[in-house]
Amino acid sequence: MVLVGDRGEFDLIKLLTDGLSYTPQTIVGVGDDCAVYEISKGKYLLATCDMLIEDVHFTRKTASAFLIGCKAIACSLSDIAAMGGHPLFALISLGLPETTPEEFATDLYVGIRSMCRDHQVALIGGDTVRSPDKVVIDVSMLGDCPKGKFILRSGAKSGDAIVVTGYLGDSAAGLDLLNKKVSESDSERRSELVQAHLAPEPRCQPGIFLAENFDVHAMIDVSDGLAGDLGHICEQSKLGARIHADKIPVSDTLKEFCRAARLDPLAYAVTGGEDYELLFTLSPKELACLKSEWPEEFELPLTHIGEMDKAIKGINIVSPDGREQPLQVRSYEHFKKR
């Protein structure tokens, strides 16, 4: 008997959704950050859902209820941002064991409601049910596209610059610290990395800014790690990519932590997930304009890390000494045995 644990997440999704028959209104179905539905002529709805289960996606041992609630909303906001869309409203299904302290439920909702308020998302409905032993949170979020434009993973062109917002790898290092796989004696550094994991900031305004003002060809949010998510752009755009190791943005905090712990920051930055930064491609000329117009108030670095190249299969990485070699793509997949 084949078990679902014998397959990787992406294989399983393919098996379950292969050959789905969509209606003509379904512009984009399963396989991007959001689905796209044409609700009336030229008006597109973005739709995404994310399920978080206790002891798989979070644990009450290391995360406060407030932050779990915030992050549940942040994941969905990030999916909408990665299409260049505006979030509109959300539905929350919540499964709670009977033994959950009521304070956990109310604090969770304080987080959910505060994140919704900050991003002007209307929390319009939901379902609250009993769960035998784990807290389960499912967020569905609907959004729309300013000027009817949305950015897919599949539109990258050969020669495009590959650009990422913010820094990569902090979240994965924070998770390792929470799981006590590594340690950090400097409490400020520890707290910054842990914060990156527990309280990621979805890039809503930057996503809208990019969609409204620039000809961005492909975009995704970095939830599965740079290698995995750039891999999705490559696959869906049917192109390869080259990235430059010394250009991958790593925060000073991650560098210092890795120096002390004798770890490679690049490993965190390339394969770590849940940074929720935006990864996108556009022509070098368009990138030049973007750099000059990127709003300072975003307080968010923009880094050109490589280029799309039809001559490459998969992803190549160029080391500081100029050597170029294929990157072993690895990203977080539910189910996959490691």
Add this chain to the structure above:
Amino acid sequence: MVLVGDRGEFDLIKLLTDGLSYTPQTIVGVGDDCAVYEISKGKYLLATCDMLIEDVHFTRKTASAFLIGCKAIACSLSDIAAMGGHPLFALISLGLPETTPEEFATDLYVGIRSMCRDHQVALIGGDTVRSPDKVVIDVSMLGDCPKGKFILRSGAKSGDAIVVTGYLGDSAAGLDLLNKKVSESDSERRSELVQAHLAPEPRCQPGIFLAENFDVHAMIDVSDGLAGDLGHICEQSKLGARIHADKIPVSDTLKEFCRAARLDPLAYAVTGGEDYELLFTLSPKELACLKSEWPEEFELPLTHIGEMDKAIKGINIVSPDGREQPLQVRSYEHFKKR
């Protein structure tokens, strides 16, 4: 420490969602079958979500994966039907233990997909994640309202006729049979009742027909049982109701089963849940028109069971001998200790 199990489901929802600040586009928030969002001038979206958790809402011991998938979609379709809306598209989040046979997942999706196909619902996206030990299914469904009309629970008027489609109580009896609380030696009867529980038929076309052609004042689907759901209409319409015991529609199958098992069919019909029939109110005059125009092809009885009455507090039930007394309202509530 107060635990969530110390409260009823409706208390908990009130605690979590009290004073939610909606956007001006939110026409109906938490508290009806669906939320209503004004997506563009005069165009309303209906939104609902339902979470089903293994060993709370279904068990793999008694239900096939196919039927679990069908029912997950049916619950949401029924919520859209109860607003008089058309379903448009759905998102599915699925949590699966690694040890789930792959066949369970694929059969579940055959059920999900076939129900979506039958009702022209586009399955446009979802999330598939690992779950520690229980299968979790969350369905979010979006719909719209023909001619911009939607029917709430809150619009009933004193003097309105109370009407229900189909028969009540079969599903609850089927559940008792599955749980071996009762037994039935006649295999055909057993199978009909069990089928009513495992494979309920959402009343999509009847719901649309009612909204498009008649001035229905209030509507709800009977998922928490007649007493519970009529109670929701009473509360939200700030009225009482009178129902007549001998008018409550009970199927011949349920009657025969109850006769043999020495059970009261009325108990099933009044407090049992998950029949997914439509319960609605309208003026007696409008009901006369409706009766003459109710399409035969629905093959669905329409029964006038009572009237809304501002002089009553809660629900009164009139027994066959003409005695009228308050009904002890009881419906299924998650969490509530029994």
